[in-house]
Amino acid sequence: MSTSIxxxxxxxxxxxxxxxxxxxxxxxxxxxxxxxxxxxxxxxxLVELMRAVKTExxxxxxxxxxxxxxxxxxxxxxxxxxxxxxxxxxxRLTEIEDELELIDVPDNPLSLKDDLFSSIPASLTTxxxxxAETGTLVLWPDHDEPRxxxxxxxxxxxxxxxxxxxxxxxxxxRVEEWAGQMPTNALLISGPSKTADIARILxxxxxxxxxxxxxxxxxxxxx
Amino acid sequence: xxxxIPIKELSFDERVERDLNNPLLRTxxxxxxxxxxxxxxxxxxxxxxxQELRDLGASIRRRALSKLPDLLEALEEKLRANGIxxxxxxxxxxxxxxxxxxxxxxxxxxxxxxxxxxSEETELNExxxxxxxxxxxxxxxxxxxxxxxxxxxxxxxxxxxxxxEDIARLFAExxxxxxxxxxxxxxxxxxxxxxxxxxxxxxxxLTGxxxxxAETGTLVLVENEGNGRMATTVPKVHIAMTxxxxxxxxxxxxxxxxxxxxxxxxxxxxxxxxNMISSPRKEGEDGPEEVHLVLLDNGRTIPYADEEMRxxxxxxxxxACMNHCPVYTRLxxxxxxxxxxxPIGSILSPHLLGLEDTKDLPSASSLCGACGExxxxxxxxxxxxxxxRHEGVRKLHKGEAPVIRGHGAKYTHTEKVSWLSWSKLxxxxxxxxxxxLSATLLRGxxxxxxxxxxxxxxAPKPARQSLHTLIKQHRKEEGKV
Numbered sequence: 001m002s003t004s005i006x007x008x009x010x011x012x013x014x015x016x017x018x019x020x021x022x023x024x025x026x027x028x029x030x031x032x033x034x035x036x037x038x039x040x041x042x043x044x045x046l047v048e049l050m051r052a053v054k055t056e057x058x059x060x061x062x063x064x065x066x067x068x069x070x071x072x073x074x075x076x077x078x079x080x081x082x083x084x085x086x087x088x089x090x091x092r093l094t095e096i097e098d099e100l101e102l103i104d105v106p107d108n109p110l111s112l113k114d115d116l117f118s119s120i121p122a123s124l125t126t127x128x129x130x131x132a133e134t135g136t137l138v139l140w141p142d143h144d145e146p147r148x149x150x151x152x153x154x155x156x157x158x159x160x161x162x163x164x165x166x167x168x169x170x171x172x173x174r175v176e177e178w179a180g181q182m183p184t185n186a187l188l189i190s191g192p193s194k195t196a197d198i199a200r201i202l203x204x205x206x207x208x209x210x211x212x213x214x215x216x217x218x219x220x221x222x223x
Numbered sequence: 224x225x226x227x228i229p230i231k232e233l234s235f236d237e238r239v240e241r242d243l244n245n246p247l248l249r250t251x252x253x254x255x256x257x258x259x260x261x262x263x264x265x266x267x268x269x270x271x272x273x274q275e276l277r278d279l280g281a282s283i284r285r286r287a288l289s290k291l292p293d294l295l296e297a298l299e300e301k302l303r304a305n306g307i308x309x310x311x312x313x314x315x316x317x318x319x320x321x322x323x324x325x326x327x328x329x330x331x332x333x334x335x336x337x338x339x340x341x342s343e344e345t346e347l348n349e350x351x352x353x354x355x356x357x358x359x360x361x362x363x364x365x366x367x368x369x370x371x372x373x374x375x376x377x378x379x380x381x382x383x384x385x386x387x388e389d390i391a392r393l394f395a396e397x398x399x400x401x402x403x404x405x406x407x408x409x410x411x412x413x414x415x416x417x418x419x420x421x422x423x424x425x426x427x428x429l430t431g432x433x434x435x436x437a438e439t440g441t442l443v444l445v446e447n448e449g450n451g452r453m454a455t456t457v458p459k460v461h462i463a464m465t466x467x468x469x470x471x472x473x474x475x476x477x478x479x480x481x482x483x484x485x486x487x488x489x490x491x492x493x494x495x496x497x498n499m500i501s502s503p504r505k506e507g508e509d510g511p512e513e514v515h516l517v518l519l520d521n522g523r524t525i526p527y528a529d530e531e532m533r534x535x536x537x538x539x540x541x542x543a544c545m546n547h548c549p550v551y552t553r554l555x556x557x558x559x560x561x562x563x564x565x566p567i568g569s570i571l572s573p574h575l576l577g578l579e580d581t582k583d584l585p586s587a588s589s590l591c592g593a594c595g596e597x598x599x600x601x602x603x604x605x606x607x608x609x610x611x612r613h614e615g616v617r618k619l620h621k622g623e624a625p626v627i628r629g630h631g632a633k634y635t636h637t638e639k640v641s642w643l644s645w646s647k648l649x650x651x652x653x654x655x656x657x658x659x660l661s662a663t664l665l666r667g668x669x670x671x672x673x674x675x676x677x678x679x680x681x682a683p684k685p686a687r688q689s690l691h692t693l694i695k696q697h698r699k700e701e702g703k704v
Contacts, residue, residue, distance in 0.1 A: 008311035014524040015292040023286040030278025032479040109509040134493035146509035170478040179474045188497035193449040197364035199387040203411040208449025
């Protein structure tokens with residue numbers, strides 16, 4: 001490790017010997033101005049961009065989504081779903097007839113590894129919010145919804161509320177004051193895993209989920 | 224195991240000759256670059272908006288570089304506080320040794336890799352192989368190249384020089400249980416299946432980094448496939464490896480750079496995954512229990528010392544410059560013989576490797592200016608190419624501090640004397656008149672073979688009469704009328 005310490009001091013001293021005049025944010029020019037959007041515009045842009053990269057988006061009311069999701073997965077031949085019983089997603093799904101076998105996230109998420117790689121066909125997670133500008137879901141994985149849950153199963157489903165769609169990533173970082181509270185892992189997900197590394201031909205399901213299913217819950221009058 | 228393409232094996236001219244005479248390669252690159260250029264321009268329909276965004280991107284990168292040592296220290300402090308271990312390396316050898324020490328500490332036998340151009344720069348795979356550790360590339364492009372024992376020819380799409388048929392044959396031979404198929408979905412699924420086993424079993428995940436945020440101590444990885452997420456989520460140790468210049472000051476600086484990067488690189492408004500890592504797993508979470516960051520200099524502090532050359536370090540590795548370069552499009556990436564090809568490679572590699580080994584690169588450009596026009600962070604690549612050409616033929620004055628390794632690597636006495644004579648001739652009217660007169664009178668004696676020039680062109684021959692004489696005659700005739 002002493003080499004690293006020596007390297008550190010050599011690198012920093014070489015950098016410090018350069019003539020620089022430190023710039024501040026006030027010196028920045030240019031802008032990344034983007035249009036403001038109404039709630040309806042945000043929803044329609046998000047849905048359009050998500051569908052453009054093969055994300056399956058289902059619009060539903062808060063009442064409808066558990067059954068709609070169950071039907072969607074059943075139609076795909078999926079009979080079990082990884083979902084946390086401690087989140088709204090798991091609680092709501094247990095209320096309806098158990099057509100799907102619900103697999104709960106164990107207290108030690110690491111113990112899920114082998115099942116995730118061998119047998120779990122699908123997962124359902126919540127998300128923190130959506131981003132209209134880029135058609136993106138924002139996830140902050142935690143103890144109840146670990147990182148691998150949105151990555152390893154071939155089908156990843158996400159519950160997104162219409163009122164949680166922000167306009168841009170810049171807005172979210174600023175409004176939610178991310179800089180003061182970054183989690184272990186913050187994720188932006190904008191579609192199923194994909195690659196164009198073979199002859200520029202787009203193929204889905206590279207290393208992550210082959211399918212991304214979004215249950216977009218619309219806000220109802222009077223709520 | 225992977226055969227490298229050592230820079231000295233063939234000369235630059237020989238590599239150029241080889242690749243220009245490969246029609247399949249030229250078609251591949253032409254089509255691929257046209258495709259990428261179209262994708263990018265489709266994402267930036269509003270010219271003024273793009274210029275504003277490029278101004279901001281350039282400002283953010285310049286601001287970060289203007290206080291690079293401070294930001295690196297702030298970043299290190301934040302990362303340490305978050306539980307991420309930081310290592311510094313001046314050379315590729317040191318960086319590789321750091322990775323090996325971490326691997327040995329964990330008795331690691333296997334490593335799964337996300338895409339990392341810096342690990343290409345340090346030739347980490349070969350180094351680990353000698354130490355008995357298998358490093359498997361998981362980015363689909365890099366995986367293909369590892370199987371084929373080849374090097375990337377493009378920094379964003381590493382296997383872009385290979386056809387579907389090449390890959391079909393390769394997979395049939397090298398990938399377990401994969402029959403010959405030209406169906407790209409089937410090929411990808413075969414690789415997915417094989418690599419999932421590797422992700423599951425690997426002791427260590429190693430990746431590059433796109434941005435490091437000093438304010439929060441966050442490593443940002445941008446990708447479409449999910450290999451980066453796998454490598455940073457599944458193995459119990461994650462090692463990130465990157466150059467010291469990748470740091471940005473604030474989290475607020477990230478969104479505009481992300482927009483510029485993904486749109487410029489592949490014409491996507493955003494990639495499938497943006498993965499922001501700020502610590503190892505905390506109690507009750509999943510993810511790696513140890514996260515390491517290896518910061519590599521490898522010559523980056525050299526251009527940093529010079530205000531003009533420093534702009535080279537603004538690069539966010541989007542590859543737009545190579546996608547738009549008429550020379551790169553015709554040659555492909557391998558002819559350059561360096562980890563980073565194309566215009567950015569031609570201004571970066573001389574610093575990483577010294578001008579002795581890269582003296583031809585700054586001249587591998589027509590100076591058409593396309594690279595400078597598309598660069599999302601406004602690196603004046605053509606100016607830097609000309610600067611490097613100048614440094615390549617310039618001997619240092621006594622006591623002058625070098626701004627690059629290998630000053631004057633392209634210096635020849637003949638060239639120097641030729642230019643000196645030219646300058647004498649053109650600044651003295653008497654000498655010039657004598658020269659013009661003798662050149663026109665003795666035009667029959669001008670050489671028919673001129674090294675370099677007449678290989679591809681006919682030899683120039685002085686005119687019967689000089690322009691001066693012609694103008695004089697013309698004026699005389701006009702006066703008569």
